[in-house]
Amino acid sequence: MRVLGIESSCDETGAAVVDDGTYLLSSSVASSMSLHAEYGGVVPEIAARMQLEVIIPTIDSALKQANCKWQDIDAIAVTVGAGLGSSLLIGVMTARSLAIAKEKPLVSCNHVMGHVYANFITGTSLPDYIISEHEPDFPMLAVILSGGHSQLVLFENHFRYRILGRTQDDAIGEAFDKVAKVLGLPYPGGPSISTFAQKGNAKRFKLPKAMMSKYDFSFSGLKTAVLRLAQDQAGVTYDFPSFQLSERLSEAQKADIAASFQRVAIETVIDKVLLAAQQYNPKSVVLAGGVAANSLLRQSMRQKLFLPISVPDPKLCTDNGAMIAALGGWKLRYKQGLADPYSLTISPNLSM
Numbered sequence: 001m002r003v004l005g006i007e008s009s010c011d012e013t014g015a016a017v018v019d020d021g022t023y024l025l026s027s028s029v030a031s032s033m034s035l036h037a038e039y040g041g042v043v044p045e046i047a048a049r050m051q052l053e054v055i056i057p058t059i060d061s062a063l064k065q066a067n068c069k070w071q072d073i074d075a076i077a078v079t080v081g082a083g084l085g086s087s088l089l090i091g092v093m094t095a096r097s098l099a100i101a102k103e104k105p106l107v108s109c110n111h112v113m114g115h116v117y118a119n120f121i122t123g124t125s126l127p128d129y130i131i132s133e134h135e136p137d138f139p140m141l142a143v144i145l146s147g148g149h150s151q152l153v154l155f156e157n158h159f160r161y162r163i164l165g166r167t168q169d170d171a172i173g174e175a176f177d178k179v180a181k182v183l184g185l186p187y188p189g190g191p192s193i194s195t196f197a198q199k200g201n202a203k204r205f206k207l208p209k210a211m212m213s214k215y216d217f218s219f220s221g222l223k224t225a226v227l228r229l230a231q232d233q234a235g236v237t238y239d240f241p242s243f244q245l246s247e248r249l250s251e252a253q254k255a256d257i258a259a260s261f262q263r264v265a266i267e268t269v270i271d272k273v274l275l276a277a278q279q280y281n282p283k284s285v286v287l288a289g290g291v292a293a294n295s296l297l298r299q300s301m302r303q304k305l306f307l308p309i310s311v312p313d314p315k316l317c318t319d320n321g322a323m324i325a326a327l328g329g330w331k332l333r334y335k336q337g338l339a340d341p342y343s344l345t346i347s348p349n350l351s352m
């Protein structure tokens, strides 16, 4: 069962072909990230305009890389939410049109669930992907950390799950992005903080860990604490414009703040994961979402957790079409999510 996955929920446009939900044949991603860099965050109008231009070439490139013609594709899977309305519309309308024109079944997919299913890709013919060889076992604890979501979800089996906790305010990726902005580091903040932090002393500054009820997260207090710390280090008051702060900080100060923030954000996640692992005894833990690309998080998780941990290749952690093609394959297997190509709509606020 070869599924073409289409993802366009934020600033990326992804298309990929995955066989049986497990074997990656191609993945093509076009990003408008650089166009948003000067604004320090995604501008929906700019994202959607670019997606409109690149979506067909991206799909063509995924089919070509997979060596597939339309007759080799068995179904089309598309992200319907959560995400930016204008961006989602472009993916969904394209998928609907193609499903009608090419007479293919259409599968509707949840973006966050797609991030989790990137962990079920266990093989590929592509040279530059590091892919784990085994599917994660159930019960499986999913640690979902992206720019829009931070949650712990316990899966008893495919599509049978319970949300243990989620963030009560900012997502962890959002905190990385906002801290980067304060430090004058380029967007997206996650990769730039992670690189910059390598030069810093992660123990130099004490920052607060939010004390939330059992498995819930909160990252807005940490973000504000970083802002106050930066103001303090720069020797300015609370009303000093935050976009000018970085000019008053030395490279060493910035690196130490970045490293200390990254350490605390990661410790916060790991504390909760250890607690959940102790209580629910999962057979596997999977990391999902853009922040799962963070190398310190991956490394610390492996050091502290004595359970099989699955982490997708970094290219499959941030938004891509392969995770949607994989999820689509599993949904077809479990007879879920078949959609009417004449009426499928977007769900910008969709949750798991």
Ligand code: KG4
Pocket (backbone or CB within 6 Å): 010, 115, 145, 146, 147, 148, 149, 172, 173, 174, 176, 177, 188, 189, 190, 191, 194, 289, 290, 291, 292, 293, 294, 295, 317, 318, 319
């Ligand atoms: O999953 P994703 O691509 O999009 C959403 O669904 O939100 O996640 C994007 C987020 C951004 O906040 C970005 O800063 C963060 O993932 N991110 C990282 C890293 N790479 C991307 N955060 C920490 N370390 C990274 N290496």
Ligand code: ZN
Pocket (backbone or CB within 6 Å): 111, 115, 146, 147, 289, 290, 318, 319
């Ligand atoms: Zn995402």
